Amino acid sequence: MNWSFVREARRILELEDGTIYKDWGGKLPIALVYPNTYHVGMSNLGLQTVYRLFNEQFGVVCERVFHNTGPISLESQRPLAEFAVLAFSISFEMDYFNVVEILRLAGIPLSAEERDETYPLLIAGGAAVTANPKPLSPVFDAFAIGEGEAIIPPLVEVLREVIGEQKDEILNALALVPGVYVPALGTATKRQWIYDLDAYPTTSFVLTPNTEFGEMYLIEVARGCGRGCRFCLAGYIYRPMRERSLEVLLKQAEEGLRCREEVGLLGAAVSCYKHIDELALELRKRGAKISISSLRVDFLTEALVRALAESGARTLTIAPEAGSEGLRISINKRIPEEDVFRAADMASRYGFAQLKLYFMIGLPGESEEDIKALLEMVSAVRGRFHRRIVVQITPFVPKAHTPFQWVAMTPEGILWERLRYIERNLRAKGVSVKFESPSWAAVQGVLARGDEKVGRALMNIRKRSLAVWRRAMRECGLEESDYLKERPLDEQLPWSVVKSGVESAYLKEELRKALVGESTEPCKPKICTKCGACSA
Numbered sequence: 367m368n369w370s371f372v373r374e375a376r377r378i379l380e381l382e383d384g385t386i387y388k389d390w391g392g393k394l395p396i397a398l399v400y401p402n403t404y405h406v407g408m409s410n411l412g413l414q415t416v417y418r419l420f421n422e423q424f425g426v427v428c429e430r431v432f433h434n435t436g437p438i439s440l441e442s443q444r445p446l447a448e449f450a451v452l453a454f455s456i457s458f459e460m461d462y463f464n465v466v467e468i469l470r471l472a473g474i475p476l477s478a479e480e481r482d483e484t485y486p487l488l489i490a491g492g493a494a495v496t497a498n499p500k501p502l503s504p505v506f507d508a509f510a511i512g513e514g515e516a517i518i519p520p521l522v523e524v525l526r527e528v529i530g531e532q533k534d535e536i537l538n539a540l541a542l543v544p545g546v547y548v549p550a551l552g553t554a555t556k557r558q559w560i561y562d563l564d565a566y567p568t569t570s571f572v573l574t575p576n577t578e579f580g581e582m583y584l585i586e587v588a589r590g591c592g593r594g595c596r597f598c599l600a601g602y603i604y605r606p607m608r609e610r611s612l613e614v615l616l617k618q619a620e621e622g623l624r625c626r627e628e629v630g631l632l633g634a635a636v637s638c639y640k641h642i643d644e645l646a647l648e649l650r651k652r653g654a655k656i657s658i659s660s661l662r663v664d665f666l667t668e669a670l671v672r673a674l675a676e677s678g679a680r681t682l683t684i685a686p687e688a689g690s691e692g693l694r695i696s697i698n699k700r701i702p703e704e705d706v707f708r709a710a711d712m713a714s715r716y717g718f719a720q721l722k723l724y725f726m727i728g729l730p731g732e733s734e735e736d737i738k739a740l741l742e743m744v745s746a747v748r749g750r751f752h753r754r755i756v757v758q759i760t761p762f763v764p765k766a767h768t769p770f771q772w773v774a775m776t777p778e779g780i781l782w783e784r785l786r787y788i789e790r791n792l793r794a795k796g797v798s799v800k801f802e803s804p805s806w807a808a809v810q811g812v813l814a815r816g817d818e819k820v821g822r823a824l825m826n827i828r829k830r831s832l833a834v835w836r837r838a839m840r841e842c843g844l845e846e847s848d849y850l851k852e853r854p855l856d857e858q859l860p861w862s863v864v865k866s867g868v869e870s871a872y873l874k875e876e877l878r879k880a881l882v883g884e885s886t887e888p889c890k891p892k893i894c895t896k897c898g899a900c901s902a
Contacts (some may be wrong), residue, residue, distance in 0.1 A: 371436030371536035372443045374823055377749050378404060380442060382624070384572040385419070387441055388427040394526050396420055397439055397449040397486070401464035403406040410584065411586055411632055413455050414571040415515045420453070420895050423522040424790070426625055430452075433464045437472035437800060446472040449486050450529045455507070456492040459813035460806070462502060463830045465490075476825045478550070483533045487525075491517070494814075496557060496603055498766040498861035501816040503549035504825060506659070507533075508540045510557030513589075513604075515566045517545045543877035545865060549818075556865040557603065562615045563589060573625060582630035582657055583622030585615060587645075591634035592889040593662070595687075596698045596880050597729065599765040600634050602868055605899035606891040607634075612641040616648055623695060628655035628677065639664040641818040646673040660685075664705045676717035682713040685724035688732075689740025696731055696880045706743060710750040720754045724745065727784050728762040728776030728804075730880060737784050741791050748795055756798045765814050766861040767868060769876035774852040775811045778804045803834055812839075812849040817860040 379385055386745035390583070400407035407413050407430075407558055420428035420517060429439035429449075437446050442532050446452060446468075448691055454465060466476060469488075473479050478488065491510035499509040510517045521542050522669035528539045541548040545558035568586035572619045616747055636642065646669060649656055658670075663684040671682070682765045686706050688694045695703055706723075713721045725740055744757055761781050781804035789799045809832070812820060823842040827834055839846065853859065856872060879886060891900055 368436060368438075368705065371438050375435055375438065375440045375443050378435065378574075378576065381576060382572050382574045384570075384662070385441065386421045386428070388421070390442075393425050393427040393442075394451070394522070394529060395444075395449045396426060396428045396451045396453055397446055398428050399429050399446075399452055399454045400434050401454060401461040401468055402458070403434045404432040408572065408574055408576065409454075410455075410457060411584050412457070412514070413569060414640070415568050416455055416491075417419050419514055419518045420522070423519060426522055426527055430534050433461075433468060433470070437468060446486065451525060452486045452488050454488070454490040454492070455512075456490055456494045456502075459494050459501075459810050461494070462813055462824055463827060465502065465505065466824055466827060467600070467830075468679060470828070478503075478505060478506055478544070479571060481507075481533075483536065485533065485832055487529070487536060489521075493599065493603065496864065497599055497611075498814060498816070499549070499864065500618055500818055500860040501546055501813050501820045501824065503818045504821040507537065507550075507710065509547040509549075509555075510545060511547050511555045512545045513560055515560045516558035516745045521546060522884040529553045530666070552718060554863050554865055557867055557868075559604070561608070563608050563610045569618050569622060570626075571816075579630050579657070581626065582625040582628045583619070584630040584632055585618050585622065586610070586632045587636050587639050588633040589616060591638070592891065593635060593638070594698050594876070594886050594888060596696075596769040596876055597687075597726070597765070598634075599768060601874075603866055603868075604634065605889075605897065606866060607889065608891065609639060612645060612648075613781065615645060616652075619649055619654060620652065623654055628651075628657060630657045630659065632659045635660050635662045637661045637667075637670060643667055643669045646670050650676065662701075663709045663718055664701050665710070666705070666709050667793075671709075671716055673710045677716065680718060681720040682709065682718045682720055683722040683724070684709050684741065687726050688729060688736060689725065689738075689743045690736045693729060693739075695885050696883050697729055697878070698885050699874070700885050703743065703746075707746060707750060710747045714751045714753075718753070720756060721747070721751050722756045722758060722761070726756045726762045727788070728781050730762075730773045731768060732776070736815060737788065739852060740788065744792055744797055745795060750796060754798065755796075757788075757792055758798060759788060759799065759801040761785075761802060761804045763807055763811045763814055766859070767866045769863070769873045769880060770857065771815065771861075771873065772853040772855055772857075772877060775808065777848040778808050781807070790862060808846055808850060809835055812846050815849055815860070817852075820849070872897040 429441040464772035488506045489508045490506045529877045547555035569585045588609040590607040591601045638787040826838045
């Protein structure tokens with residue numbers, strides 16, 4: 367036992383409110399593992415929801431594990447090997463490296479083939495593996511494809527019955543649970559989702575100051591997004607877009623205001639919520655400070671910006687994504703340039719100290735003219751907002767189950783060239799520039815559209831570095847370029863084992879429209895059935 371890990375776990379627990387402690391007697395012990403830091407994990411409302419859901423099930427004790435807190439659980443400081451099930455919640459492809467490290471530190475064989483029923487059963491869920499479980503399929507026994515509220519109750523019911531049986535029996539039983547993909551059996555799996563968000567509260571459960579939002583009570587306003595941005599994974603694997611009622615949100619906020627002064631509203635595009643102005647007004651009437659996770663600039667109202675300013679927000683964040691109108695139409699983010707300028711004017715008028723703009727580079731069809739348009743847009747914003755401007759640049763990574771799942775990723779050299787050009791020009795204008803590495807974006811691109819061969823390479827990595835990653839790929843006879851190139855439309859894609867609900871024909875049509883510069887109207891849940899998600 368590493369006592370430094372034990373001391374750290376106890377220090378963390380002393381600062382928490384809402385932690386669940388259960389006696390293990392006669393219960394199914396599940397370790398909920400988040401392969402990133404405690405700070406990041408406890409900022410994730412999905413993780414908190416899964417923690418609550420598991421512990422609500424009869425005969426279950428669920429404890430949390432994080433990458434930086436050692437291979438022991440927080441609540442009882444038990445080694446991972448003592449749990450019957452290790453349930454990993456994986457939001458980001460780059461956390462796959464941490465998955466491997468956690469298992470190695472715990473002394474658990476990485477290969478699912480090498481583990482019999484005497485080892486914990488390994489199950490993974492979360493956005494990254496819902497999109498494409500294949501890269502981690504050599505490691506995990508099963509994957510939960512879709513939303514935890516729909517999958518966890520029937521999954522636990524089966525686990526209580528079969529844990530302790532032979533491994534083959536366990537896997538066969540799991541494969542019968544809707545939404546569970548078992549790689550050893552290879553059958554395709556349909557993504558699961560819930561219809562009525564009001565029936566499932568998604569709010570802060572464990573409160574702690576050691577998170578990104580430590581002073582806030584978080585509430586999920588809506589799930590999914592109907593705007594149809596063609597690059598956005600969340601916009602497709604969380605279809606259809608669903609909203610909570612205003613009445614339910616205000617009730618949840620009133621509960622949260624008993625312990626926090628600030629309410630954080632979460633969703634893929636919170637400003638698109640149909641009652642957002644009324645929600646903001648009612649929260650302010652109740653004395654709440656407001657924070658919002660995501661804003662669509664074309665839905666940014668004066669009332670909402672005022673509420674954020676009155677709540678003490680110092681930064682207004684918007685995401686034009688591309689500088690030219692043509693490229694924005696191509697990716698189906700139909701934001702008029704005037705709306706960006708209007709947001710800058712409001713940020714200035716309401717005294718925000720900082721304006722943050724998010725852009726992507728390397729989008730399909732991007733040209734030098736599009737990069738120049740980005741610079742011109744930021745320059746025009748600088749003329750309207752004279753305080754601090756931060757431009758965040760992210761290389762575009764094609765994701766599974768989106769219309770761009772077939773396109774090539776822009777070569778790393780070109781991305782670096784465009785990035786340096788943007789950085790040089792904007793810093794000369796007094797604009798701060800932050801960016802993600804194109805080299806690591808290429809790694810993410812391989813993991814996002816990879817297969818089980820990539821997983822074998824991942825299992826050989828003992829240190830996270832580009833050199834080690836590339837050597838592991840070469841040793842397995844793999845090249846990054848093979849996973850980053852354009853895919854034929856008739857290719858059998860590795861992630862086709864997941865049936866997302868969005869029909870392939872719809873994605874192909876969206877790709878065609880992107881290439882010719884056509885946009886698509888926002889979806890209308892329960893009315894439109896074009897993509898297939900609502901009728902799935």
